[in-house]
Amino acid sequence: MNISDAAERAGLPTKTIRYYEEIGLVAPARRRDNGYRDYADRDVHMLRFLSRARGLGFSVAECRALVALYGDTDRKSSDVKEIALKRVSDIDAKIAALQAMRATLVDLSENCHGDDRPDCPIIDDLANELGG
Amino acid sequence: MNISDAAERAGLPTKTIRYYEEIGLVAPARRRDNGYRDYADRDVHMLRFLSRARGLGFSVAECRALVALYGDTDRKSSDVKEIALKRVSDIDAKIAALQAMRATLVDLSENCHGDDRPDCPIIDDLANELGG
DNA sequence: CCTTGACCTTCCAGTTGCTGGAGGGTCTAT
DNA sequence: ATAGACCCTCCAGCAACTGGAAGGTCAAGG
Numbered sequence: 103m104n105i106s107d108a109a110e111r112a113g114l115p116t117k118t119i120r121y122y123e124e125i126g127l128v129a130p131a132r133r134r135d136n137g138y139r140d141y142a143d144r145d146v147h148m149l150r151f152l153s154r155a156r157g158l159g160f161s162v163a164e165c166r167a168l169v170a171l172y173g174d175t176d177r178k179s180s181d182v183k184e185i186a187l188k189r190v191s192d193i194d195a196k197i198a199a200l201q202a203m204r205a206t207l208v209d210l211s212e213n214c215h216g217d218d219r220p221d222c223p224i225i226d227d228l229a230n231e232l233g234g
Numbered sequence: 235m236n237i238s239d240a241a242e243r244a245g246l247p248t249k250t251i252r253y254y255e256e257i258g259l260v261a262p263a264r265r266r267d268n269g270y271r272d273y274a275d276r277d278v279h280m281l282r283f284l285s286r287a288r289g290l291g292f293s294v295a296e297c298r299a300l301v302a303l304y305g306d307t308d309r310k311s312s313d314v315k316e317i318a319l320k321r322v323s324d325i326d327a328k329i330a331a332l333q334a335m336r337a338t339l340v341d342l343s344e345n346c347h348g349d350d351r352p353d354c355p356i357i358d359d360l361a362n363e364l365g366g
Numbered sequence: 367c368c369t370t371g372a373c374c375t376t377c378c379a380g381t382t383g384c385t386g387g388a389g390g391g392t393c394t395a396t
Numbered sequence: 397a398t399a400g401a402c403c404c405t406c407c408a409g410c411a412a413c414t415g416g417a418a419g420g421t422c423a424a425g426g
Contacts, residue, residue: 104373104374105373105374106372106373106374115413115414116374117413117414117415118412118413118414120375120376121412121413121414125412136374136375136420136421136422137374137375137420137421138373138374138375138421139374139375147361147362150361150362151360151361151362154359154360154362155360156412157335158335158338158339158360159332159335161411161412162411162412163411168357168360171354171357172357172360172361174352175352176352177352177354177357178349178350178351178352179346179347179348179349179350179351179352179353179354179356179357180348180349180350182346182354182356182357183343183346183348183354183356184348186339186342186343186346186356187339187343189335189339190336190339190340190343193332193335193336193339194336196332197329197332197333197336200291200325200328200329200332201329203290203291203321203325204322204325204326204329206290207290207318207319207321207322207325208322210318211315211318211319211322214311214314214315214318215311216311216312216315216316217310217311217312218310218311218312219310219311220306220307220308220309220310220311221311222303222309222311222314222315224311224314224315224318225300225303225304225309225311225314227286228283228286228287228290228300228304229279229282229283229304230279230282230283230286236402236403237402237403238401238402238403247384247385248403249384249385249386250383250384250385252404252405253383253384253385257383268391268392268393268403268404269391269392269403269404270392270402270403270404271403271404288383293382293383294382294383
């Protein structure tokens with residue numbers, strides 16, 4: 103099948119598929135006589151795998167490791183689990199950072215009357231003018 | 235003062251300060267006869283403002299708007315508040331996405347024995363092999 | 367047969383927000 | 397005079413795509 107059909111089934115843009123091929127995340131697609139890429143179901147399967155992994159926030163580097171483990175019938179499930187748990191702790195750190203930002207912003211916003219006057223604790227805080 | 239002193243006081247790398255100047259986020263620094271940038275306290279103040287805003291996750295584009303509002307003594311605090319609240323809702327969306335990812339990953343990890351065997355529900359889920 | 371439009375190809379540039387390094391000038395202290 | 401710590405500019409690269417230009421291919425309709 104053509105790349106656009108594969109893209110639709112995998113849930114990825116064609117650009118991204120070509121990009122994954124270019125960076126070696128997936129094997130180069132077979133080509134037809136006219137030079138068009140030709141995808142089989144198992145190729146789409148792999149692309150879906152990547153789409154899902156990227157959707158869960160795994161980096162391309164992590165995806166490489168996952169692809170290798172996916173193709174390794176002798177893999178240890180602990181290796182996969184390790185990558186997943188690392189990802190969970192990365193996510194936890196990101197959530198914590200975002201929650202801290204959010205708390206600060208909400209706090210500042212609650213103290214800002216938000217009217218036509220220029221007086222604004224948000225600006226003041228950013229400028230650190232509270233203490234001088 | 236030299237850029238490295240300004241950098242230290244502002245909490246930004248020198249590279250970043252030059253970059254902010256290059257993209258017009260801050261006005262070009264005054265230069266000394268030898269070509270070195272020369273920073274005054276108010277310049278450092280502005281750089282700290284930016285450092286803090288970036289630290290709260292405001293994009294450079296948002297920082298531009300904040301800088302403009304900062305310098306506008308006729309600003310409406312509602313304009314500032316609007317940017318801050320927009321940022322809060324962006325953060326909320328990001329947190330929600332991360333929490334969904336996290337839940338999926340934790341769920342998958344809990345079902346993975348994480349031992350020397352290849353059998354792994356994490357890989358299976360990514361490959362979408364559960365339903366066929 | 368010709369044309370139209372939707373495909374496909376490659377390659378290059380841009381995105382965001384820096385960061386690193388090369389290659390060079392300057393300043394300060396010894 | 398020289399070492400080392402500054403400073404300068406410019407170019408390249410990071411993640412992970414995305415957009416567009418320039419051109420080849422294919423299927424349908426007149």
